[in-house]
Amino acid sequence: MYFEKLKELGEATASELFRACGEGGDIVEVYAEMESYVKTGLVMKMGNKFLYTGKSVENEEEQVRSYGEYYDYNKLIPMLERYYKLKIPTLLIGPHGCGKTLAVTAFARIHNIPFTNIPCSAGIREHHIVGKYVEQADGHIEWEDGLLTRSMKQGGITCFDELTTADDGVILRLDEALDARRELTLHNGVVKAKEGWWPVATLNSLDHIGTRQLPTAILSRFAIRVYVDYPSSLEEEILLVESVLDIPPAHKADCAKAVKVVRGVRKSKTEYLPYRPSIRESVAVCSLIVGGMELRQALKYTVIDVYSQWGNEIKDGVDEYVDSLI
Numbered sequence: 001m002y003f004e005k006l007k008e009l010g011e012a013t014a015s016e017l018f019r020a021c022g023e024g025g026d027i028v029e030v031y032a033e034m035e036s037y038v039k040t041g042l043v044m045k046m047g048n049k050f051l052y053t054g055k056s057v058e059n060e061e062e063q064v065r066s067y068g069e070y071y072d073y074n075k076l077i078p079m080l081e082r083y084y085k086l087k088i089p090t091l092l093i094g095p096h097g098c099g100k101t102l103a104v105t106a107f108a109r110i111h112n113i114p115f116t117n118i119p120c121s122a123g124i125r126e127h128h129i130v131g132k133y134v135e136q137a138d139g140h141i142e143w144e145d146g147l148l149t150r151s152m153k154q155g156g157i158t159c160f161d162e163l164t165t166a167d168d169g170v171i172l173r174l175d176e177a178l179d180a181r182r183e184l185t186l187h188n189g190v191v192k193a194k195e196g197w198w199p200v201a202t203l204n205s206l207d208h209i210g211t212r213q214l215p216t217a218i219l220s221r222f223a224i225r226v227y228v229d230y231p232s233s234l235e236e237e238i239l240l241v242e243s244v245l246d247i248p249p250a251h252k253a254d255c256a257k258a259v260k261v262v263r264g265v266r267k268s269k270t271e272y273l274p275y276r277p278s279i280r281e282s283v284a285v286c287s288l289i290v291g292g293m294e295l296r297q298a299l300k301y302t303v304i305d306v307y308s309q310w311g312n313e314i315k316d317g318v319d320e321y322v323d324s325l326i
């Protein structure tokens with residue numbers, strides 16, 4: 001809100017912005033909002049004035065950057081660059097839909113590193129990752145390498161996505177592959193990972209419903225752990241409204257409001273909320289709005305109706321809560 005005003009004015013002090021927006025609130029919020037934009041370079045601080053620059057900061061280290069569809073609000077890309085150089089197996093831990101998989105995929109794409117994703121939650125079994133004998137068109141049987149075997153031979157990055165959902169056979173093989181020798185025993189010998197092979201895994205935090213604990217042996221093999229959280233409200237707004245989605249000016253205010261509601265439900269103090277919307281819902285609600293749907297309706301389809309599977313009582317509760325947030 002204050003950022004939009006600053007864009008209009010070009011430059012202003014915090015109290016000028018506060019007065020110009022003319023709404024109840026706290027001037028501390030002006031500073032908090034401006035600080036987030038200063039991080040992106042869109043706003044510069046000069047004395048007691050904030051200046052709208054309209055461009056990103058020169059200093060790459062300080063910059064929160066967009067990499068195509070990935071907005072690196074956590075500055076994960078430079079972090080992953082560091083760990084990739086060391087080739088220490090790395091774990092990204094965080095709530096669902098906070099961008100873990102997207103970050104690793106974007107990292108591999110930016111650096112043009114061969115990348116294999118192993119979606120552990122998709123019913124992946126040991127033979128999918130190691131390989132199996134397959135009958136060929138001419139009837140003879142031939143060995144075909146699985147995802148992990150191919151990736152270790154080729155080098156680059158293997159991402160064990162949602163590792164806690166891996167079945168025991170996969171976990172056992174991973175245990176073997178992540179041993180200091182980086183080897184995998186096949187039917188006809190041993191495969192050694194190509195120099196520079198880098199295993200990464202993503203997993204949901206344990207407070208996330210349905211998440212089971214990772215066996216200690218595997219956990220200890222991923223010696224670098226990075227906690228990835230949802231963005232702050234401003235970062236999420238910048239991510240969607242200014243960065244990743246190309247939102248036409250006419251829809252910006254509604255999209256910003258929708259993102260605030262998604263975040264409100266996500267962070268709701270209610271203990272029994274069986275599901276909390278992630279950035280996926282923020283993206284979806286903004287996309288519906290840009291497509292011409294009215295704000296309240298878009299929120300119904302993305303944030304409210306999901307709760308009907310737990311009964312009308314909880315759905316109606318969320319419905320009312322959404323009204324209070326709009």
Ligand SMILES: Nc1ncnc2c1ncn2[C@@H]1O[C@H](COP(=O)(O)OP(=O)(O)OP(=O)(O)O)[C@@H](O)[C@H]1O
Nearest residue numbers: 069070071096097098099100101102244279280283
């Ligand atoms: N930093 C980001 N920049 C742009 N889009 C993002 C970002 N983070 C999340 N998203 C959006 O949220 C979606 C979910 O991201 P992603 O699949 O990477 O989450 P995740 O943390 O791997 O979730 P899960 O734990 O459920 O696998 C993305 O497809 C994208 O639309």
Ligand SMILES: [Mg+2]
Nearest residue numbers: 100101161202
């Ligand atoms: Mg994921």
